[in-house]
Amino acid sequence: MQSLSELLQDLTRANKTKILLVVLDGLGGIPLPELNGQTELEAARTPNLDGLARRSSLGLTHPVLPGITPGSSAGHLALFGYEPLEWIIGRGVLEALGIGFSLQSQDVAVRGNFATVAYQNGSPVIIDRRAGRPATAETENICTCLQLAIRQINGVEIIIRPVKEHRFAVIFRGANLDARLSDTDPQKEGVAPLSVRSLAQAAESTAEIAAEFIRQAATVLIGEKKINYPLLRGFSQLPNLPSFANLYGLKAAAIAVYPMYRGLASLVGMKVLDCPGETIEAELTILKNHWSDFDYFFLHIKGTDSKGEDGDYQGKMAVLEDFDRQLPHILSLKPDVLVITGDHSTPARLKNHSWHPVPFLLHSPFVRCDHDVTGFHELACRQGSLGHFRAVHTMSLMLAHAGRLNKFSA
């Protein structure tokens, strides 16, 4: 049986339509006692979205499967039409994307924690897996020192980059590298770090290089009291994702402020547009300026997720209301297909990603309008014309409404 990607690739046809996917990150919520039992989206004053909802088809999506809480990469890959259970992006790659590092196809990336160890009979024992959560500036200094001391091992370039607090990334760059390596972080304290093991024969030389990196780094840091040992997990390489151009015949662009989402978009072959400002307004200016250059736009808005993770439901409402005020500018571009949804829910009450299905709005001249709904929110979407569906079908729905899919079979 064909995969969904193969099916769409077979059916795709070109035309002049323009498709816009707006991802309000972490859009969905759950009822908050502080909001009289309403979700953030129900409580926010969003007259433009509510009006648009009555001229659109609504639904609810499962980013992965019912009950499963997705990470950001899984949520976005689904919206881009890639089966999230099949295409897994490793932690190391995601960390590198998150700091805007330009990974090459053969690079092996790994996420690092700086830890505190004590040496007993010459062997390290982990005292604190996060080295007391140092300030990011401290980690930046340590990474600079390490990078000066360690440039390459066995002909493989070693690139060390600080992330946030105790977190950093290491990128191994060279020939014949293989990421099938075990983690060294035992995920608990009072024990020794694990050694790197190769999980496939082809990864043995990479395992040796990683082990040597750890040895050299520990030696450089041996005099430090707090940040004195690297723990590594999530060795990974870029997945070989087929591109938007290849799968859908779309010339696609991404407008996103945060590096991780820019990185994800570049992985599927989107042109990632420069975005000097961080506001929704600034992003829309970029969208407008490039409107004639692409077939498909991915517009990412981070604020809804950030405020949700902070537990700031008023803040999340404010981002939604800000977006609502900007919506007429989007509509004035007259996209042939407009989807407004999220990559997952981030209820302010949970301060975290959640498994709850995500509100979904599809606007096009060819929808069945849910003209009887009160607006764009979870309770309305629950009964929308699109039903409840896996987010991986988003691309099919967008392409279909754009007239970009041929009939399947005879």
Next chain:
Amino acid sequence: MQSLSELLQDLTRANKTKILLVVLDGLGGIPLPELNGQTELEAARTPNLDGLARRSSLGLTHPVLPGITPGSSAGHLALFGYEPLEWIIGRGVLEALGIGFSLQSQDVAVRGNFATVAYQNGSPVIIDRRAGRPATAETENICTCLQLAIRQINGVEIIIRPVKEHRFAVIFRGANLDARLSDTDPQKEGVAPLSVRSLAQAAESTAEIAAEFIRQAATVLIGEKKINYPLLRGFSQLPNLPSFANLYGLKAAAIAVYPMYRGLASLVGMKVLDCPGETIEAELTILKNHWSDFDYFFLHIKGTDSKGEDGDYQGKMAVLEDFDRQLPHILSLKPDVLVITGDHSTPARLKNHSWHPVPFLLHSPFVRCDHDVTGFHELACRQGSLGHFRAVHTMSLMLAHAGRLNKFSA
């Protein structure tokens, strides 16, 4: 790509929450002219369920797939998170579980029908596949006679047990048994019984033993006019189901009166609690007494299905109303996650299991409440926040709402 079970096994984390699954067997119905076009659940007076529905999320489940009517084992396996299209429980095993027989892992079980044959030139021809549907007591007597005459064959113990009317079960117990054998019941009359064929080389010796059992039993019964031949079908062994403890990290208990459901629960590693009384009230006493001992409870209520199969819609309503009166006792235990659903529909109008989707209610502090519904019934569930989904996602939803699942991917 991972299976759902593997995915959940990877994501599960432990905590102190308590999960309760109430299965009202055969819960769903279809409209009855006698009830003014209402289903049993719509017509029943269930104020407690209706109130709970407005503080819960509703949905409708497909036990297997739309349009597919499930047997009891498929319906329950789905609710327990096991893909029912993958994990098939053989008819012989199910028959043994149904009479409370304690199957061992190497046993081969088979379902038997007592038939009436006539001998033509010394060969049997089936006259009546069910031997005129004898009273159960007759079948019990015949089984006792057969068991006295046949104890073991080629070192394999033969255990013969009556079931109901013309039905019985045979369990073959010994080393190196293999259930890959063909049925001997041709499913029609006027023809000879089929011979047992081995469907795999490893099953050849078991085929010989089964054939010898049939020969000996026919010899014992040769003087009988009615019950004079055994027809066998559904040779099977226990499936090697991963346990609840292994998959979900749950210490699980089952409260069920009927042997088959007790058997199904034990197959997935639940502790099956002794249940001296047969009423819902008696089952709830057991639940209360063991509330502190387990993480997860499966509470099975049979009456809804029995009355549905009898075509007794008033009786099915009475069971629903009885359950509704007991509901406050369940709520007073304050389960962190409570699901009330069925394993399939058994509309009184059809007097049988059916394919209709099954009402589903999930109560937890973290649901989107369907506060606008009129109650707990098919029409309300159709528009619930959980949508329409396959019952195999029930475990994911319960674990998620219990805070027992980590985020998927990065």
